[in-house]
Amino acid sequence: MTRQTAAKWTARYQAGGIARLSHPAQHRQTMEETRKAILTAPLWMPITKWSSRSIADALGVSQSYVARTWDPMRSTTDLTNELAAEIQGSRPGLVGLLVTPDYAVIVFQLARNAESSQPAHAGPGLRRSLRTILAADLIRDQITETADVNTFWATVKSTVEADTAIMAVASKTAPLPTEVALGRACRNADDWQSLFSLFVNWAAFLPPHSLQELETELRKWARAPRREFAWVVPSTTDPNGVRGPTRSAIRHHGPERALADQIIVTIRQGVADGLLAGGDRITDRYLAGRLRTTRGQVRTAMRLLERDGLFTVTTGHAAVVPVPTTNDVIETYAARRALGAMVIRAAVRWSPEARQSVIRSLDELKNYASIGDVYRTGAADIDFQNTLAEASGLVRIAPMLQILADHLRMFIAVMGLDYAYPIDDIVRDDQRIFAAIDAGDGEAAVELWRIKMNDAVAYMLAQLPSGKQRHQG
Structure with a gap:
């Protein structure tokens, strides 16, 4: 037992005696909330620095507890083994994600007779993006407005390349259109989280720019997930009639740009709260503390914002809140x-x-x-x-x-x-x-x-x- 655990239970005993220790339902609820906060961390933690250590620090738990919560992501299940066998010899490509109040569903297209490809290394950015996708299912209970899912599926069907099959994996039993050749539903939450290990093995087929765009859109949606979330990879048709991914009109959202956006939000919120005003200096140390990241990463993001003309960086690595003229x-x-x-x-x-x-x-x-x-x-x-x-x-x-x-x-x-x-x-x-x-x-x-x-x-x-x-x- 760790000192933190002993101190926690001692404090409970001092607060209410034996009776205070005999509330397993309350304790279970607290643990469930903490587990949910860990699994949804990619939706709310600063994008440039989140790890088991930073999440543990933010939630006041041990790093090992965070790692144990992630255990299902490192495990294989009957579902992942079945899917791996089903798609053998195919090239899976991400097509879309739909999150409704009742279920979440990830859609892939499977190109048959694909040439063999060397396994690609799944870097931290790709892993974070995959965790973000799986985290969306955990906040679908906050959706209060529903929409017509037929629009999502119509877009999926128009996006999928010719002569490819559609695969859909849902977090729970979900209605799927007849065009879905391979449809599976997870039995429980661990099944859904175990998809992470399967998707990591598909790293060679998952375009980083598409994952980054989806991750960015999910994080924006998660701030107020009132409506269903529907995303389909942008596609186009070339002169030969072949459909495929195309560049999005939205600007690139790498880690530095995402942190730059968070800096803007932090400054605007500081102004709204009366903590900052036009002409004030904000140091990289202050921003790094607020955003739980390093000063070096903050400086990189500040240079992006200065290049965009949003504010001026002064000596001492400080930004000046602009006063509009x-x-x-x-x-x-x-x-x-x-x-x-x-x-x-x-x-x-x-x-x-x-x-x-x-x-x-x-x-x-x-x-x-x-x-x-x-x-x-x-x-x-x-x-x-x-x-x-x-x-x-x-x-x-x-x-x-x-x-x-x-x-x-x-x-x-x-x-x-x-x-x-x-x-x-x-x-x-x-x-x-x-x-x-x-x-x-x-x-x-x-x-x-x-x-x-x-x-x-x-x-x-x-x-x-x-x-x-x-x-x-």
Whole structure:
């Protein structure tokens, strides 16, 4: 027995005597919650540094306890042995993930008569991505809104390459379409976790960029998993009619970029909580402590943010919270106006799945607007614009627009209560832009976008100190 365990039970005895020690249900619940927190760590721990040690430190348990919780991932089961035998001679390729309130299901395509491939080393990034995928099943009980899963399966079927079979593995018994040639359901939670060891063996066939994108989307969804999660690997058709993966319009989300995004969120939250203000210096030591990572990794991420123009890094490895100026606002909106016009013209040709993602983001915006939440509606407005950018398929322009969205978020955070763009105007503008794109009228949508940008820049300039002085004068 460790000293920590002895101290814990001694404290319980001192608090309530023998009776305090005889609550196995309460103890079991606590252990179950801790186990769940360990298995879902890839969804909430900083992406650049999570390990059995950092998770143990964050949860106040021993490192060996974390390792024991991961034991099912290192084990083989009848299910994994059966699947390994079934796909022998095939090349498994990740196609999609669906998480509903009742089950999660991972979908692969199996290319037959595949050439033999040397086993690939499954590095830390790939292992973390696989753990993130399996962790999603553990928070499906938080989903309160359901959607039509037929859209997911229709997208899967349109994405799968010709002459390949579809394999689906569900965390529980789940309805699967007839097109699924190999479908299996896990008997219990350990069965589901044991899939990790099987997927690691498929490392040679799992594109890292697809796993990173899925991991990023899962982490974003896990912040508020109210709706079902559906993701299908982006695909395209070449001139010969062969379908395959293509580059996503979303910017690359490696560990450094993910940490940079977390730094932005940390600074914005610090401003919202009144702990930081425009012009304050934030050191790499402070950020490393808040994000449970190293100062070296923070410095790398800070350089990315400085390159994007989000803030300036000073001597002593400190970042300065930006104070938006008139020129900053005008320049940012001028760039967004021009890039957004290009995105909208391209979005007129969006795919059915891209259109569906835009509808979901618009619904999210209207939900926040219906309850009068000014700040979440504003954030959902920026998310709607980013989703439009992704739907356009412009792999260079869309990420630029997303970086400019980070500038706006930072401006709005620093301005605080001074910035509260009218909710009704946001909903009206976004609905009109969507309707014009959906009708195929790109020029009308571009004009509506320009009006939206002009109104937004006028409003933001009016909230700056210099703008208020002019207004009062």
